[in-house]
Amino acid sequence: MAAKTTSCFTFLKEALVLPTRNPKLFAPILILLAIIAFLVPAVNVVLIQPLTAQMLRHLTEMQTTDPSSAEFARLLEEIRQEARELVLISVGLFFVTLALVFAKQILAFSAASTTYSGDRYSLAELLRRVTKWGNLRGPLVTVGVVTALQLTFMALLGAYLSTVMRHAEALSVQGALFALAFLAFMYFGVVAVVGVAVSVADEGCRGVRALLRAWRLMMRVSRKEGALLAAVMLLLSTVVSPVYALALVYAKKSMAVGLCLLFGYALLSAAVELFYMAAATVYYYEAMESKEAILAFDGYYAKIPSGEGEANV
Numbered sequence: 001m002a003a004k005t006t007s008c009f010t011f012l013k014e015a016l017v018l019p020t021r022n023p024k025l026f027a028p029i030l031i032l033l034a035i036i037a038f039l040v041p042a043v044n045v046v047l048i049q050p051l052t053a054q055m056l057r058h059l060t061e062m063q064t065t066d067p068s069s070a071e072f073a074r075l076l077e078e079i080r081q082e083a084r085e086l087v088l089i090s091v092g093l094f095f096v097t098l099a100l101v102f103a104k105q106i107l108a109f110s111a112a113s114t115t116y117s118g119d120r121y122s123l124a125e126l127l128r129r130v131t132k133w134g135n136l137r138g139p140l141v142t143v144g145v146v147t148a149l150q151l152t153f154m155a156l157l158g159a160y161l162s163t164v165m166r167h168a169e170a171l172s173v174q175g176a177l178f179a180l181a182f183l184a185f186m187y188f189g190v191v192a193v194v195g196v197a198v199s200v201a202d203e204g205c206r207g208v209r210a211l212l213r214a215w216r217l218m219m220r221v222s223r224k225e226g227a228l229l230a231a232v233m234l235l236l237s238t239v240v241s242p243v244y245a246l247a248l249v250y251a252k253k254s255m256a257v258g259l260c261l262l263f264g265y266a267l268l269s270a271a272v273e274l275f276y277m278a279a280a281t282v283y284y285y286e287a288m289e290s291k292e293a294i295l296a297f298d299g300y301y302a303k304i305p306s307g308e309g310e311a312n313v
Contacts, residue, residue, distance in 0.1 A: 008228055009228070011283045014116075014282045015275060015281075015283075018112060018281075022121070024123075025120075025122060025123055026111060026115075026274065029107055029274065031270075033104055033269075033270035034267045036097075036101070036270075037266035039097070041247070041248075042259060045248070045262065046259075049251075051082055055083065055086065058075050059079060098147070101147075102140065106136065106143070108273070108274055108277045109197055112277055112281035113200045113281050138203050138205065138206035139196055139199045145207045145208060150192070157182060160177075160181065164178055186230075191218060193277065194280045194284055195214040196210070198213050200281070201281065214284070217283075225286075226283070226287075229279055229280065236272045240268045240269050243268060247261035247262040247264075
């Protein structure tokens with residue numbers, strides 16, 4: 001059949017042209033993604049790094065100051081104040097970033113899904129659509145589950161790395177195991193992206209169930225395309241990272257130059273994010289459409305959503 005002979009790059013080509021089908025929607029979403037990508041490093045450069053450096057200077061001064069002097073008490077009070085500010089900024093930034101990450105994923109995946117399905121929403125129309133609980137619940141639950149699993153995975157990786165570093169005699173074996181675990185974590189990130197696309201496209205599939213469907217699609221149905229999607233996502237993320245590192249270096253010399261480079265990084269990062277979210281969405285739809293038979297999902301044999309009749313086992 002024709003579906004069997006198409007190139008495994010087809011879904012990537014489709015993802016590239018998808019935003020051009022509805023530029024009035026994707027242009028503001030790209031800007032939104034860029035603003036979010038700019039926010040965290042900008043706050044880090046403008047507020048957190050200077051505050052941390054100032055606190056470290058005060059700590060250094062305290063070491064050469066008489067503990068019974070008024071100067072020591074002044075330094076101690078300033079350090080306490082700086083520590084409070086640092087905690088408040090960091091906690092506030094964490095929760096704001098978390099909310100923005102939820103919002104951007106739901107908006108970007110919804111834009112890709114609706115545009116691929118043939119709808120041509122404006123941003124205002126899409127916002128009205130996604131804020132309805134029936135449309136919001138699925139991706140919200142899935143993004144929440146993904147975030148919890150990724151934080152847990154990161155904590156376990158950190159704990160295991162600490163154990164590896166304490167046992168140098170078995171470093172080669174444990175280091176290899178850590179590398180495999182890290183690769184699994186990276187691949188889970190790709191599965192998670194497809195899982196969110198699943199929950200946006202199919203309102204009845206969310207959370208762990210959406211992740212399982214994404215995993216089975218990538219492992220059983222469209223394995224070559226799934227591996228290609230993973231490779232492209234990891235490669236593109238790696239390509240834009242040097243721009244971020246360069247921006248941090250220049251920020252120490254010139255705040256204005258550093259912020260300009262950070263904004264350039266944010267634009268690149270936003271374009272990459274939008275592309276791989278579109279790619280994950282197209283991958284999901286094409287993987288589902290490519291199967292005329294029945295796939296086993298969550299222990300049941302379910303017909304691929306196509307409006308057809310009965311399921312054949």
